[in-house]
Amino acid sequence: MEKQKLTIYYGVGEYEGIKWIDTTNSLINLLILPQNNISYLTNEEDGKDYANKSGVYILVGNNDQYIYIGQTNSIKKRIIEHTKTDSDGTYNIKQDFEYLIFITTNGNSLGATDRLYIEQQLIKLASTNKNLTIENGNNGQNSNITNHEAGVLNTFINDFRKLLNNINIKIFETKILDIQTALKNTQNEDISLKVKYNDNNKLYLKHTNNEYYAEGYYVDGKFIVLKNSWTKRLTFPDYMPKRYPSDVNFFNELLNKGVLVLRGDKYIMTEDYTCNSGSQACTLFIKISTTGWTSWKNADNKTMKEIYKINPKI
Template structure:
């Protein structure tokens, strides 16, 4: 499928990333807004806040995992005021409105439902809510909103949150990057994975050694503990089993998590022919 470049314009209202940021695409009537919770009152009289829109509340859950709540509003300002009064666990919001009158109650409810579906499917954030109702719209209306949705997805990632992006979408589609690599040990550890634009994806059902060697890096030890607490790892016999695809920030971190020791991922990860990753990256 052919893809085309996009021009994104980010505007930092007060000149820093700690205030309100708007995000726009060329030839698109929509606009995205990101703002910290503590700054909403300061900016809430801006015109973007007075319109119908779909929004994402972003914060951390009880186990410090990324958490999001997706909603819709006929007037964004009013709904955010309700969440400020009644909901504690979010620290910033990203919302999308239209610069014209394109979005209405039915269209934002459709976007809310579809964004919920995308976020759950991606599995990157804990989605803390019930399934939103999907309104009945014509095929033509749905097609137009799917195009709007694709831009929402791009801009949400550009604003720092990839909650709608499937892990598979981060895999480079070059010849080498499409290969599956293997990391294993004589003790029975066995992981499969692929290089990604975000690091290295290890695939579901990979088996990690539970026993950690004395020099095992503290940071990876803590990451494995957090994965266990969140149910991303579960105990299966003498191994941890990965319950979902998971991105590590490097091949070496992924290999170390698998083997329970320090590891050079570019040596430990090999393709089906036994060729080390380091020989295939150049």
């Protein structure tokens, strides 16, 4: 597993207590801002790099036992709203926060649907920590995203949680779980990707001469290839583009999306990815059109066909 590489900048003088955190092997850019330094965001010169950025934020209070999670297209505007008394004179409980965690990217690339998805998943994850009081009035809004987009954002969320753990902020849970497992534990039925992950039903694709190695799961008629699966077969046979163009196009699509990357002498999966079938998943690594029903096997060397007792038309 690749370790997170962090660069942390610490505020001094009037901005003592602020932390700016960059990660060199993910998109995440993080701002940790104590409440007494909120003026940083309203300072037109000092706070200009963050003030109008979009992202997801967490207000943390009561010694890490109270949180509020939100999303915004301008963190400066939203924090000003949270730190003033309501128009009817009512005290705003969000004024009680001790520090702000603001999650964004260096390129300010989180769109509205991205932010809504991240917000909703973080609320669900927070609900698994019985020591937390969550001040959100609802569970967030649903966002219309594809399984692929959900996979990319789940990786982003996992990286964020690991980052918090690395800097000793454990507001979600003390043990970092895969997001799919953690969300499954909440028993919410609206999770877009219901992944039945456990070692008992993991499947493997192996080559005797170590030319490829992949792991995955057969779930609800789809096949999920796991992160870090790889192949040393870098090119397709000459006949493949003409006879099986969809397989070649699918491989190229994953390259363009950054789901597959070339590292040294291997193409490696950078995230879990849902394929339409075990056969489509096979082709990514074997580079020839083949059937996944007999190629993917479990730890006991039983094929998918034997395990699921399916007689596919192949």
